[in-house]
Amino acid sequence: MNLRRDVFQAIADPTRRAILLLVASQAMTAGAIAANFNTARPTVSKHLQILTECELLGHEQNGREIYYHINASKMKEVADFIEPFRKMWDDRFNELEMIMKKLKPKN
């Protein structure tokens, strides 16, 4: 099976998005992350593995524990992909709002 391992696949899953939100505030062990979900521990491990393969998560050994942390630069890739498209619509809508506001007093 040829699985795609990129950031877009990573963030397609709601549990993985929740994991990213969790570790965004502080580095956490797999156990501490899993404690936040009702899903089985191996499922969380699988998500951590995918997030690591997509380079959205990094990890460090600290004594006997492995701490997962977010890889901010990789997260930016997602935003960069959508940003020009979002910006185009934002500009258009700003224009729309301006035009309609000018129109308002006449009505």
Place this chain on the structure above:
Amino acid sequence: MEQKTKVHAEDGKQDLTITREFDLPVELLFKAHTEPELIVQWKAIPNTTAKILKFAGMKHGSYQMQSTDSQGKIVSSVHGVIHEFIPNRKIIRTFEVENAPIGVQLEIYDFEPLTDTTSKLNMHVIYESTAIRDQVMKMPGASGYTMGMAHDRMQEIMNKLK
């Protein structure tokens, strides 16, 4: 900072959503989408003049829009049919850019009043495939913009060569 316009596109899917809150009553937001003389003002590709050739805002209606550059050359032609048209609430239509390899897209516009003076637009756009959706997003405005911008760039380059 909270962004006004939000785009949500999940990997591997062939659709996306665009949402935006406006400091306008829903009637004005709808009007901006349905009156030809207003549409051309905000939907025009930069540095072009947009012209609505046809706009039948109704169920089973259709529309056709053209953008020309300063020399009067046509840089973009778009058209589509209107499937659903409920004033101040909903528009379902198709959208196609002529001579662009992005197929036809289905667009669902949901107009939502928030307060008497504010409103929200929820756009759901469905493309023919995931690949086309990703292509459109990577080239902002393949849905009308890219061609114009590409032509502008070409014009700039050609001007330098003169």
